[in-house]
Amino acid sequence: MMRRLENLRKSNDGFTLLEMTVVLVMIGCLLIFLLPTVIDRRPALYTLEQDIEILKQDVQTLRLIQYSKSGDQNQMQLRWKNDGKGYFIMANDRLLWQRTFQPGHSCIVPSNGRIIYFKSYHSTYASTWVCQSTTQAFEIKFLLGNYQMVIQKTR
Known part of the structure; x- marks a missing residue:
């Protein structure tokens, strides 16, 4: 059991699956929330x-x-x-x-x-x-x- 905890604390060359999932979810949320504001910046069309x-x-x-x-x-x-x-x-x-x-x-x-x-x-x-x-x-x-x-x- 102690060995597993030590393995989690050691510095790795890459990200763990959990860390990568959290980062991708955060990027996805930013895109979902910021994309409508970017799309709405086009000028309003008047008649x-x-x-x-x-x-x-x-x-x-x-x-x-x-x-x-x-x-x-x-x-x-x-x-x-x-x-x-x-x-x-x-x-x-x-x-x-x-x-x-x-x-x-x-x-x-x-x-x-x-x-x-x-x-x-x-x-x-x-x-x-x-x-x-x-x-x-x-x-x-x-x-x-x-x-x-x-x-x-x-x-």
Whole structure:
């Protein structure tokens, strides 16, 4: 009996079956618990309709900023990216925030309507943007004078 205990206490070149089983079970548990967090890190997919809603909220936020900061009125702008897949919100030539649409979503913006200046409440500016994805399409008519965005779902 004493011999067996001495054999267990001696240093071996390898692991015992019990030690190897414990290590493999621990690695398995780590994989089971950590794998879902790695899989969930992919970006959430929004529909085009949700991207348009975010654009609408950003325009409302610009309107509120314009009312609250009269000195920055002439410098507030919404600037579309050249590829139509997102836009920048700028004030005094500094970036406040930017949005990028989900992959596959884009807007066709006329070249004269890529930069929208929020100058004053009485500015008159109109532009029509066509935003589309593989399953949805929207036409957005924007009038700066009274900050209206008429959004029509075309597909």
